[in-house]
Amino acid sequence: MHQNYYFLKQLAPRLHRELAGKAFVEAFSQEKDELILVFAEPETDADNVGEELVKPFFIKATLTSRFSCLSFPEKFDRARKNSVNLFTDFENAVVDFVAVFQNERAVQVRFQDGKRLVFKMFGNRSNLIGVDAGGNVTQLFNNKLLADRNIRVDLLDREIDQSFEAYLENKLKHDALFPTFGKLVNQYLRDRLADIEIAEERWNVIEDLLKQLNASEFYITKIDLIPALSLLKMGDIQAKYSDPMEALNAFYLTFIRQSGIDAEKAEILRILRKRIQQTENYLDNTFSKLVELENAIKNDELGHIIMANLHQIPERAEKAELYDFYRDQPVTIKLKKDLSAQKNAETYYRKSKNEKIEISRLSDSLEAREREKVSLKEHLTQIENMESLRELRAYIKSHGLNHTHVAANVDELFKKVEFMGYTILIGRNAKNNDLLTKQYATKEDLWLHAKDVTGSHVVLKNQPGKNFPAPVIERAAELAAFYSKRKNDSLCPVIYTPKKFVRKPKGLPEGAVVIDKERVLMVVARGE
Numbered sequence: 001m002h003q004n005y006y007f008l009k010q011l012a013p014r015l016h017r018e019l020a021g022k023a024f025v026e027a028f029s030q031e032k033d034e035l036i037l038v039f040a041e042p043e044t045d046a047d048n049v050g051e052e053l054v055k056p057f058f059i060k061a062t063l064t065s066r067f068s069c070l071s072f073p074e075k076f077d078r079a080r081k082n083s084v085n086l087f088t089d090f091e092n093a094v095v096d097f098v099a100v101f102q103n104e105r106a107v108q109v110r111f112q113d114g115k116r117l118v119f120k121m122f123g124n125r126s127n128l129i130g131v132d133a134g135g136n137v138t139q140l141f142n143n144k145l146l147a148d149r150n151i152r153v154d155l156l157d158r159e160i161d162q163s164f165e166a167y168l169e170n171k172l173k174h175d176a177l178f179p180t181f182g183k184l185v186n187q188y189l190r191d192r193l194a195d196i197e198i199a200e201e202r203w204n205v206i207e208d209l210l211k212q213l214n215a216s217e218f219y220i221t222k223i224d225l226i227p228a229l230s231l232l233k234m235g236d237i238q239a240k241y242s243d244p245m246e247a248l249n250a251f252y253l254t255f256i257r258q259s260g261i262d263a264e265k266a267e268i269l270r271i272l273r274k275r276i277q278q279t280e281n282y283l284d285n286t287f288s289k290l291v292e293l294e295n296a297i298k299n300d301e302l303g304h305i306i307m308a309n310l311h312q313i314p315e316r317a318e319k320a321e322l323y324d325f326y327r328d329q330p331v332t333i334k335l336k337k338d339l340s341a342q343k344n345a346e347t348y349y350r351k352s353k354n355e356k357i358e359i360s361r362l363s364d365s366l367e368a369r370e371r372e373k374v375s376l377k378e379h380l381t382q383i384e385n386m387e388s389l390r391e392l393r394a395y396i397k398s399h400g401l402n403h404t405h406v407a408a409n410v411d412e413l414f415k416k417v418e419f420m421g422y423t424i425l426i427g428r429n430a431k432n433n434d435l436l437t438k439q440y441a442t443k444e445d446l447w448l449h450a451k452d453v454t455g456s457h458v459v460l461k462n463q464p465g466k467n468f469p470a471p472v473i474e475r476a477a478e479l480a481a482f483y484s485k486r487k488n489d490s491l492c493p494v495i496y497t498p499k500k501f502v503r504k505p506k507g508l509p510e511g512a513v514v515i516d517k518e519r520v521l522m523v524v525a526r527g528e
Helices: 005-019 146-150 164-169 182-193 199-213 244-257 260-295 299-308 341-384 389-398 403-407 430-440 470-482
Strands: 023-031 034-041 054-063 068-071 084-086 095-100 106-111 116-120 127-131 137-140 218-223 226-230 236-241 319-324 329-334 415-419 422-426 446-450 458-460 492-498 519-523
Touching (some): 068 244, 299 319, 299 341, 430 458, 446 470, 458 470, 470 492, 470 519
Antiparallel strands (some): 034 054, 095 106, 116 127, 218 226, 319 329, 446 458, 492 519
């Protein structure tokens, strides 16, 4: 929240007290994406007019795409080399006032000659913008942000009706009234509004939140192990300040000094928690679907009911109300009018086979995801207690907890067959084939595909230190044949090669690859 409007709104008057009446001395950069601005006030002794300015005030603007923040060092020694003067048009200009733009994450330093420096604190698009007396942009610190050249600073102020009446008109949605709350504040507010439906009570919560945001209480905290400056009591609070400049300095030092273990640990914990939440959502949805399937009238039962009542079904009927002897009550069954009653029954029997396969697949998937959830929670507990960066990295590597593997489950993405202790993964379509080959196959895995026809990519997962047994290769080849256009051939040639000899040059269509080295095995297509 160091870039939040409500923080900048309190920082601006504090900067005004420091800068009003001071002159702009210089601005220079000696580190990429870092700018130092120097202000000072002339001595009042008339004999000393024109002498070097005294009592410098420094603003350090760190404006990277990853982290943007202002800080205020007490002193700063400029390097003799590799530093560049910037914003030279502002030299000797005297500061008139400092103010935040209304409902905007931007602070302006206005000079007595009408020029302005605008600190635009827009996350990874933060910038320092020089503006002449006519309101025209004259210079950018980050010239890559081309849109900033067309900014109209006079239009940055945003007047928004933030009354209770406007809240009612907006159907109790606060986002349009308070677009500057930001992610953390919105989450904080949603948690407190979750069980409140009465408009007046919801508005009281919002008003209480606004009081907190304007209370001049600034907390250095950690949220998911990442340092943050907060206007609310959130996360693991480390310190509290009443001065916004002191708070910002403390936050800046805390952030840049955070150890590698904190940053990497926070990232992998974030990924694991997200994956656990996704898994729990999947379990809830899949369980509901399974219950629905198991409680519904089964297709084979409908087929039996039709066969038992063939004489009661008229020709070309689109539905029939028949006696359900399973439940001792009437049931209405949909029919295809172009089919005879017996053929309709056969259709339901075919659907029954798919229905049983679907129920079995959902049950297996639930078991697999339950196991995955337990495993993810175990990883979470282990990593939360780690203090060594080396230990953390070794754990992540040994358990395959890189972003790709944590982000998705192979049981969902691909068909999976276990044979003699080996795992065989099968692509479902052209795009899915690319995903399997490019992201989920390692260079030592065995890659298989039916020769000269379209079909699924098949990957036989390597077991370190072991050669692939011939029966396992043959089984994987049978699956590659089965999931191809050669499925019904008496014999099917199947290419197999280590994944390291499979390439995907740029421009090839989905599912297409180039094989640098291959062997061919003749097999009979056989499914799971």
